[in-house]
Amino acid sequence: MTIPYSPGGSLPGVAAAEPPSGEQRPRLTFLGTGYLGATYAVCFAELGYEVLGFDVDAAKIATLAGGVVPFFEPGLDEMLQRNLAAGRLRFTTSYQETADFGDIHFICVGTPQRAGGMGADLSHVESAVTGLAAHLRRKALIVGKSTVPVGTAEWVERLVDKHADAALGVEVAWSPEFLQEGFAVQDVLRPSRVVVGVRSDWAGAMLYAAHGGIFDLAVTEDREVPVVVTDFATAELVKVAANAFLATKISFINAMAEVCEVAGGDVTQLSRAIGYDPRIGSRFLHAGVGFGGGCLPKDIRAFQARAQELGAGEALRFLHEVDLINQRRRGRVVQLAAELLGCPAGPVGPYFDDARVAVLGATFKPHSDDVRDAPALAIAAALARAGAEVHVHDPQGMPNAARAQPQLIFEDSLDDAVRGADLVCVLTEWAEFRTADPAHLGRLVAARRVIDGRNCLDAAAWRAAGWQYRGMGSRAGEAEAAAPVYRPPTPRPATAPVAAG
Incomplete structure (x- = not known):
């Protein structure tokens, strides 16, 4: 059921629920104060709720x-x-303070890819739920927000039944998150939709009240926030299905980039042309070095693994190819770098023979310091393993990148990173890189060669400043850009009829 919010109202046909704490508004806790839990905790406090954030990491709690x-x-x-x-x-x-405080407890812990497998590791979910349930002393609602395999909510119900006092009537619900790093505050305060998977009217009414601040803000801004009230399985599938679709769209245009490079086309213009089709749209249709971060890669793998467990593995076989296309883009940058530098071939790939390469970007996207599965950092490491002297600069991700890849050389400024470089690789589309002056940078480098791994630079301006420019999915302006001439196959001669004998 999809419903709009009615100011001051409640779910159709459902009486408003009084929080078990007796407060006018439900008191909220967020278990897990990583990116997801901390962002939600802060934003819901901003909306006027009383909020308590919980984590087993004492250093993280002290910092917050x-x-x-x-x-x-x-x-x-x-x-x-x-x-x-x-x-x-x-x-x-x-845990005791958390249990005593909250009416609604949101589970926001990580669900990383299992070591040695594709499925999701739910150990943090189990620890949070069992630790909380054992300390509850009144009725409460436990709500999953973490991205999990379908069927997890029912498993959480069994954990609650085992560890909480049955007389309390503790209930479980699921409400997936849709945060985009760099835009997460707006995604919490002004969500595109609210999805809740519930088993009872009481759970639905409590979650409706928990989102009242979001709905009230929408009313003041003359917006509607669709509310999708559904079952557990659908609520769990929404996030992974959305991530699978976005990953597929990104890998699709990167597959088109591969075709454009050999056919002499321009994937940027191709993307623009098909993006005008309202059935397709232009968002997430930009070719480059592929997707990364802490969500899309591990979520599409966990989705495949869960579908296989359920006997529906064939339905998601295409996601394996999506993953392969995405990984292939990283190797393509190394290949382009070798071509531009004229590197000799080694036994396992090109050898860069101490060529100095500037890598601009380490995070998986701009407006974030997240380097988890970041294509930029993975490419930088691959170049270093192949013998290049790699100098990296990123506006926000340097500390995390240095911990993940300490063998790289990290520079405090863009100028320092490119100084003396034989090749510059722009691998995260920070504004600082997109708007950099190619003439100024050209005076700092040893040779004016650039790989635009995000197709975010003004190619004409860089070429005009004397740079040898290569984008992803286009060879326009390069001598080797000529596409092979298509020659239709020669028709076969008609077969002479066989005389009857």
Whole structure:
């Protein structure tokens, strides 16, 4: 059921639920204060809720309680400090304090890819649920937000039945998150939709009340927020299905880039042309070095693994190819670099013989410090393994990148990274890189060669400044761009009829 919000109202046909704490609004806890939980905790406090964030990591809790967000997300630091000062937001490492405080407990822990397999590791979910359930002393609603395999909510119900006092009537629900790193504050405060998987009217009414602040904000801005009330399985599938679709769209245009490169086409113009079709749209239709981060890669793999367990593996076989296309884009940059530098072939690939390469970007996307499965950092490491001297600069991701790939050389400025470089690779589309002056950079490098791994530069301006430019999915302007001439196959001669004998 999809419904719009009615100001001051509740779910159709369902009475408003009074929070078990007796407060006017439900008190909210967020278990897990990583990127997901900390962002939600801060934003819901901003909406006026009393919020408690929980984590077993005492250092992380101390950092947040001190007014510092331990990751980069625009606008979140100021919001954290404001709500700590207002007394609406606190943090703890105590399960008992969390259980005593909250009416609705959101599970926001990580679900990484299992070591040695494709499926999701649910150990953090299990620890959070069992640790909380054992300390509950009144009725409460436990709501999953983590991205999980379908069927997890029912498993969580069994955990609650085992570890919580049955007389309390603790219930479970699922409400997936749709955060985009770099835009997460807006995604919480102004979501495109709210999805809730519930088993009872009470659970639905409680979640409706928990999102009342979001709906009230929408009313003041004359917007509607669709609310999708559904079953557990559908609510769990929404996030992984959305991520699978986006990953497929990205890999599709990257597959077209491969075709464009051999056919002499321009994938940027191709993308623009098909993106005008309203059935397709232009978002996530930009060829480059592929997707990364902590969600899309591991989520499409876990989705495949779960479908296989359910006997529906054939339905998601295409996601294996999506993953392969995405990984192939990283190798394509190394190949392009070898071509531009004229590197000799080695036993396992090109050898860069101490060529100095500047890599601009380490995070998987701009407006983030997240380097998990980041194509930029993976390419930088591959170049270094192949013998290049790699100098990396990123506006926000340097500390995380240095921990992940300490063998690389990290520079504090764009100028320092490119100085003396034989090749520049732009691999994350930060504005600092997109708007850089190619004439200025040309005076710093040893040779004016650039790979635009995100197709984010003004190719004409860089070429005009004397740069040998290569994008992803286009060879326009290069001598080798001529496409092979198509020659229709010669028709076979007609077969002479066989005389009857």
